[in-house]
């Protein structure tokens with residue numbers, strides 16, 4: 001039985017993420033979507049909000065579960081007894097940073113293997129930060145995020161005010 005971890009910030013989850021999750025769930029026996037709780041980043045959504053958006057978006061996939069972790073990915077993998085990481089690659093521009101992370105993780109724990117899946121061309125341009133920017137300037141992201149996420153983005157924009165929202169665009 002091969003379990004894979006798909007790590008990320010998911011602030012918020014996009015259709016690019018869910019595409020990778022769905023395809024990984026067909027390849028691996030079990031997929032754990034692991035949300036990084038990063039104290040150095042100021043996410044737009046809380047850990048709990050991001051977890052519930054991810055759970056909702058993956059609710060029809062029986063072999064997918066959603067968790068959060070702190071600290072190093074390799075330590076989290078060890079705590080779960082998992083040796084496989086799945087990542088999505090959108091464009092050449094992703095490659096350098098992903099290579100750096102994969103090599104670092106393998107140096108930290110030689111048993112870890114990182115598998116890369118090419119993003120679907122329909123989602124190759126998507127990023128959580130771009131989506132936040134589109135909503136911040138009044139555009140529609142209906143085609144880019146799972147059901148319900150656009151509404152949550154708009155609600156948060158109103159809650160914290162457009163200016164403050166602008167400052168939190170990152171990730």
Ligand code: PNS
Pocket residue numbers: 007008009010036071072073074100101102104105171
């Ligand atoms: O969605 P993101 O922000 O691109 O995801 C990045 C993530 C969470 C996969 C990456 O930052 C990560 O694995 N962080 C955990 C900390 C860690 O292990 N760092 C050292 C190895 S890269």
